[in-house]
Amino acid sequence: MSLDLDDTIVAIASAPGGAARGVVRLSGARSAACVARLFEPTHATTAPSVVTGQLTLPRGLGQIPARLYLWPGRRSYTRQPAAELHTLGSPPILEAVVESLCTAGARLARPGEFTLRAFLAGRLDLTQAEAVLGVIDARGQAQLDTALAQLAGGLAGPLAALRSRLLDLLAHLEAGLDFADEDIEFITPDALAAQLSAAAGEVTRLAERMRSRRDTSELPxxxxxxxxxxxxxxxxxxxxxxxxxxxxxxxxxxxxxxxxxxxxxxxxxxxxxxxxxxxxxxxxxxxxxxxxxxxxxxxxxxxxxxxxxxxxxxxxxxxxxxxxxxxxxxxxxxxxxxxxxxxxxxxxxxxxxxxxxxxxxxxxxxxxxxxxxxxVVASTAARCGESLELAGVALARARDLVARRGGEELVAAEVRTALDGLGQVAGAVYTDDVLDRVFGKFCIGK
Ligand SMILES: Nc1nc2c(ncn2[C@@H]2O[C@H](COP(=O)(O)OP(=O)(O)OP(=O)(O)O)[C@@H](O)[C@H]2O)c(=O)[nH]1
Ligand SMILES: [Mg+2]
CATH class of the missing domain: 3.40.50.300 (P-loop containing nucleotide triphosphate hydrolases)
Known part of the structure; x- marks a missing residue:
């Protein structure tokens, strides 16, 4: 998966096949410049972000009416300058638009590359990126509802809250270690044990929510x-x-x-x-x-x-x-x-x-x-099962250590391991192969 964010990428973003309207999407610094090579405004508009005009296309296709939507700053899905050309949804026309934009300096987007950019820009966490896929693949209202809930932070919200509580806890533990020689207690063992138990319970609940038996691509x-x-x-x-x-x-x-x-x-x-x-x-x-x-x-x-x-x-x-x-x-x-x-x-x-x-x-x-x-969250579950398990086991070990009055250094180390595991679920800690697995499943243009 390419992490090269400087390229301007382009792809057909509407569904395959003929339709009344087709969409070609671009993301990257040169989006507007690439579009300017083939798009000419025909109407003066009050909103500069939506322009009506026409496209001049090769292969004898001539001039085709189109509307251009522009996001010049960071307010787009990818948080990069972006553009969309909405025109007739005919496959040869859309392919000619993409070809012309590539000649003008854009490159074909890889599957999921728009969502990958949104993720890398911090617009989505990984569970939400997977939910984008869930929305695209949803069969029926129930799957769509769940994918939308996940996209809206159904998993990202509780995950972020849990990580934030554990980071606070770690800060208390580490403060305690820094002032070990002085008689200051930053957190009592009872409070520590209670918070670790609550966090372990939350990890179990998250794991249960993610558990699913099969990929959504198959019919039940x-x-x-x-x-x-x-x-x-x-x-x-x-x-x-x-x-x-x-x-x-x-x-x-x-x-x-x-x-x-x-x-x-x-x-x-x-x-x-x-x-x-x-x-x-x-x-x-x-x-x-x-x-x-x-x-x-x-x-x-x-x-x-x-x-x-x-x-x-x-x-x-x-x-x-x-x-x-x-x-x-x-x-x-x-x-x-x-x-x-x-x-x-x-x-x-x-x-x-x-x-x-x-x-x-x-x-x-x-x-x-x-x-x-x-x-819908099956793919999230498949990716995250191990990391969540790791986090849950580390929290259980931390709780045991507290119960046995083990050293706070050891408890802090376990909390750090749990945070790493949760970070992998959210994508705060990610590796290229995780990104490949998540975004490789997307279709081009999303
Ligand atoms: N009166 C009545 N007869 C039924 C009904 N459903 C099935 N039958 C009859 O019961 C017999 C068996 O029906 P099947 O649908 O072949 O049963 P099955 O469970 O598929 O049988 P196997 O393939 O042998 O396991 C047939 O003679 C059907 O006409 C029903 O609702 N009412
Ligand atoms: Mg039968």
Missing amino acids: RVVLVGPPNAGKSSLLNALAGRNAAIVSEIAGTTRDYVTCQLVAEEQEFLLVDTAGQIDVHGESPLEGLALATTARQRREADVTVFCCEAGAFRFTHAPYDDCGSNSAIQVWTKCDVRQPPPDAPGIRTSSRTGAGLGELTRAIAARLHERTADA
Whole structure:
């Protein structure tokens, strides 16, 4: 990743493909000079930062209307002089604009380079830079909300507050060390232990908020499991509104898994039908394979929907040990024929009449919402897990030292280690490979 901030960089900033309007963005000292080589104002404006005019383009494209937005000082996203040209969103036109700007002295921006400059200028911390990516990649409202919260300082705020408290604590400890020969106590052991405990608790909470199971680039998987003939494939077809999976009265119809891309309350997900779980004894090789496939799908499930045929079982609870987990939904099928026991928990459905399908969709959406609420920060979590753990362990060791009346030098050293760990999360301490990992995932122009 180039840290050369003197170059003026340029890229198409609007989405790929044709659109009514396209945006070309520049950042760097020569932004205005580069633009002046191809843009000519046509209207006098009262606001010098927005100018209407036309672009003269090569390759016979001629003159195209455009509007220029200028940030001459440090008030831009990158805190550098910056410019945006808004014109017709036609890919050949936008490419010709970029080409002309490169001829005029700009260079093509690398992926994420605008956000990298914003980060290096202190406009964003690393967790917020990752949130920019989260906003770009958001699938559905829940992910967008979380990414925006992170961008607005959802993680950066508590992180900065925690680091500031630990820096104060370190200052007290170090002052104590400087005046070790005199009888001044800057902080009592009890107050020190209490503050270290509070900080360790805060690190744990931050780590929990960041924990997430998978990258957002994959759709979450909602997996239908249950005994053969329970009506899983019928449920998939009913939810999909088409015959995606084969249905028959013969138990063991589905042998492989079938998937369908669906939307529940604006959240996209993959609904996965699996083979019914047949008694393992006397299994054929095909059944063995079907079982293994189902087991893998269950492991990879973000939400598991346990299907039981109402009346066919004597269970008042679902016959699965992991049914009580947060991401599990219990469903009774074929309720048009028979009802489960009145006090049995679970959603009563019928693929034949459509009963309960709305309730099931809402339950799936709610589970997905809980799951995705943290998924946007998955990349932050992947990058920061180790550093946060390091910070948490150091704080725990510091607390132990205080309890055992260990020397304040040692406590101060542990607090410094914790601060280093937290600094890596915020990007106060960063290395080129961390920057590469974070910004390498961006698309060009952001
Ligand atoms: N009356 C009624 N019958 C249903 C309903 N859902 C499924 N069935 C019937 O139950 C039988 C089994 O349905 P499937 O959807 O193939 O069941 P499955 O769980 O996918 O079965 P396997 O693939 O063998 O594991 C079929 O004859 C369906 O017509 C329902 O809501 N009401
Ligand atoms: Mg089936």
